[in-house]
Amino acid sequence: MSPEAPRHVLVVCTANICRSPMAEGLLKAAADRRGRPVAVKSGGVLGLIGRPADPKAVKVCKELDIDLSAHRSQGIDAATVAWAEFILVMELRHQIELHRRFPESEGKVMLLGNFGGMHEIDDPVGGWTFRFRRSRDRLQRCVEAFLDQLPVRPLSAE
Numbered sequence: 001m002s003p004e005a006p007r008h009v010l011v012v013c014t015a016n017i018c019r020s021p022m023a024e025g026l027l028k029a030a031a032d033r034r035g036r037p038v039a040v041k042s043g044g045v046l047g048l049i050g051r052p053a054d055p056k057a058v059k060v061c062k063e064l065d066i067d068l069s070a071h072r073s074q075g076i077d078a079a080t081v082a083w084a085e086f087i088l089v090m091e092l093r094h095q096i097e098l099h100r101r102f103p104e105s106e107g108k109v110m111l112l113g114n115f116g117g118m119h120e121i122d123d124p125v126g127g128w129t130f131r132f133r134r135s136r137d138r139l140q141r142c143v144e145a146f147l148d149q150l151p152v153r154p155l156s157a158e
Contacts, residue, residue, distance in 0.1 A: 005153045006037035010084035011112070012094050016044030016073035018125050019090050021053040022136050023112065025066040027143040034147060041083070045097045047075035054125065056132040064136075081105050088112040088146065090121045115149065116142035 009027060013020040020042035031038035051073040052058075058068045074080075081087070081102045087109045089095045098105045113121045121138055124131040 003155045004037055005155050006039050007150060007153065008083055008085045009038055009040045010076075010080060010087045011040065011042040011089075012045060012076060012087060012098065013042075013090045014044055014094070014123060015046045015048050015051070015125070016042055016075075017048065017051055018054045018057050018123060018132070019121060019135060019139065020044060021068050021071045021073075022057050022061055022132075023088065023090075023139045023143060024071075025061050025068055026064075026136070026140050027146070029064070029066050030140075030143050030147055036147060036150070038147075038150075041074075041080060042071075043074040043076040043080060045076060045094055048073040049075060054132070056124070056127075056129050057136075059129065060132045060136045063133075064140075076102070078102060078104075081108075084108060086110065086146075086150075090123070092120060112139070112142045112146065115145035117145075118142075 011020045011023040024040050024042040027040045053068040053071040061068050095109045098109050113119050124135040
């Protein structure tokens, strides 16, 4: 297999403290296991800056040897949207908000849940640890399926 050009993926949820940090960590780990060069960022449409991931998100990802302890929440800006080749959102309202604020995101935004046979991925915020595990497991299924469908883009021979 020839060397592959890196793909840029942005994962978006509401506050960037539960679902998108988990999805970011899971996607990075899955891409690493597969030897796929995928750069991943996450952010929230709410625009919270500098908040750590929810302790339960950190806990359930740690169970899979994924460390979210250094995560700090980010908003979404035009530069990040321009950077991203694919934008994976948790809910239809996230897609609508991105299209409203960043019309240039058209064609990049997809519901992550669609890759795992579901529509939206519920927010576990405020819930018991089992809700975070369920969310993590759904996210895992979806990011694996996303990677299964992500075409290889060979490095151009320039």
